[in-house]
Amino acid sequence: MQPTAARFLNILVPIKRCVDYAVKIRVNPQQTGIDTNVKHSMNPFDEIAVEEAVRLRERLKDKVKSITVVTLGPAKAAETLRTALAMGADSGIHIELPESAPPPEPLGVARVLRAVIERRKKMATEEGSGTGGGTTDLVIMGKQAIDDDLGQTGQMLAALLGASQATCASKLDVDVDKRVAHVRTEIDGGAEELVCTLPAVITTDLRYVEQPRYASLPNIMKAKKKPIEKLTPTDLGVDVTPMLETIKVTEPPKRVGGSKVGNVDELVKKLKESGVVAVA
């Protein structure tokens, strides 16, 4: 009989398509959000997560059974999945939202990811493969998305799954036989070394040892052929309607220039003029 699932890793890497980090953000005329008719690309933190999954496979070789990337977003998000496939992921899952849908919130995303994980486990059990190929042993994802900077999804997912979590990771090693992950996380004033039992949710920080690789033409061509499964939140039985409503988005007030004063009397005069009152 085949060795049990304990000897293999199935890695899930959730990614997000965001406005590219180099774009100059502008508020849209309706003041409901930012102008999204600009260049988009994979969330840089997620790039690092994908890269780390691929590097894990380079180190652990056959012990990494699968690297699946998943995203929740409109039609164009599939292109972001393809770039992850070009980096070395094996297959993708696109949970498609309508173009007009409001962006989902972290709790909604975490629930979707839990449903994806449970669905995969269920499908493997039904197929009766017996090798436990349906378990998700490791979730590696960016610690935050650069559009909302919320940084909550990973932690919420770990809680929903009852899995270990290590956030702001800058180094990851996995002992597949012992079923633990050794993680170095960034904390104020230094780093913390954690040992997490699998399954674990790891969120990646920017200060990672490895930088994401370049895309090569052969990998781009291979990526075209890798499978992407299409699902909707309804298929997974999850409601991703946001609980918060955005009322208004505005730019910060323009900074007014300061001025130099000649002496203390002038300073006091200016302070009084601008309404600054002395407090006893």
Added chain:
Amino acid sequence: MTQSDHTAAVSSPSRSPSKSKSKPVYGTPEEFARAIEELRTLFAEGAVTTAKDQLEAHGFSPNAHHPGCPHSVVVYPSSTEDVVKIVNVARKYRMPVIPYSGGTSLEGHFAGWKSGGICIDMSGMDKIIAIHEEDSDLVCQSGVGWMEINETLKEKGIPLFFPLDPGPTATIGGMLSTGCSGTNAVRYGTAKGEWFLNATVVLPSGEVIKTRRRSRKSSAGFDTTKLFIGAEGTLGIVTEVTIRLAPVIPTTVATARFPNVRKASEAVIEILNTGIGIQCIELVDAEFMRATVTAGNPARPYDIADHLFFKLQGATPGALAESVDIVKTIVKKHGGDKFWPAKNNEEAEAVWTDRKNGLYSFLAFAGEGAKVWSTDVCVPISKLPQLVYETQHDIKQTGLWCSVIGHAGDGNFHTCLTFKTDEELAIVRGLVHRMVERALALDGTCTGEHGVGIGKKEFLVEELGAGTVSLMKTIKQAIDPLGIMNPGKVCGILAKKKIRDIEGFF
């Protein structure tokens, strides 16, 4: 056939062949030294040189601002058989082969290969082999220049000419290999048109093929002639070509002033749609005029403003006058003025020379020690104004001087950026990069006529898509499995792209 015997005799590589998917493996320095020795035994003394100045002159270009590299040896063949000998030696020792002829490349096409290579200088193969006046075609070796061809035809009183007009000292082989064009493209198209009827090519295997016969048209088989047009020496060495000639038609030249590029482009579109005899429409900006008036030898007292230069055609004096009138009306309609046709041929030539001498005016205007980077992108004509404005705006921010020269009828324009220091060169590189990205975003191309060479490799997958470039690679691997033909050019070694930039490539 002798060629294939010779091929069989020398085709024993020193190592076992590499797998088709892995990178090419070239010979060692010792093997290259033996290759040079073998070349010396095959050719007369003057035809093979390892003199340092020659190796450098053939490996660096003053017109290209990409890294050059000297070759290991330069060989001067005089015949197709000579080229076969060189290619066979190259294959035996796995030594790269870099063709060179007019030396007018602007994108680093003849830069040497860093671990060593053979430069084949084709400029000695410059004979016109046959002129078929009744058929309007001409057979020549690939090292002859287009200007020599036109002068020869003129001398012989043959009223035909070759209508592709790139840089003055360009040669037929280079023109074919880069898919060139020129100011006449408005009327006559480019190298990708019908101007190369057939080509005799030495393939990497040492085999010689002639891609077609001499009929004006043919539907027989794949268009193998076209395969080599724009291949930039990466699929084989072109040794002989049959070119098609066009009748010489009386022309005159006119200039017109415009308030801005947009109005000039609108006039251009309408003029092209009338179908009258227009041979060239060239857009030059106010800076071009400033340089010409200040530092050039202007034939006219031009205003410092955007202008269009026209070359109009007419089979008869009546037809020519009619063309002039129609253009004059359209120019006025779109806000142009000072429409000024030349009175006679001398004036027409003098005014056209002002357009052709742009580069020299810029260098004189920019002063001592200045260099020029001439860029090259092409977009659909209606997008030309937007591209020019955004580019000019970008350049203004840097404070560097530049001039815009456009083949307005094709949506192809060149910005000539002048610089003196390394810091300025770095700024220019960024400007060029952004301009190409802008052109691609407007559904244009990263190169209208200068070719890819080294300079534009990074844009190829973005522009053509991964599938198309992959197809190019498949063809290259099939024809040149050892990778000895001009490696590092076009899609020799693909530039890598960052993950955030590849979304559109699939």
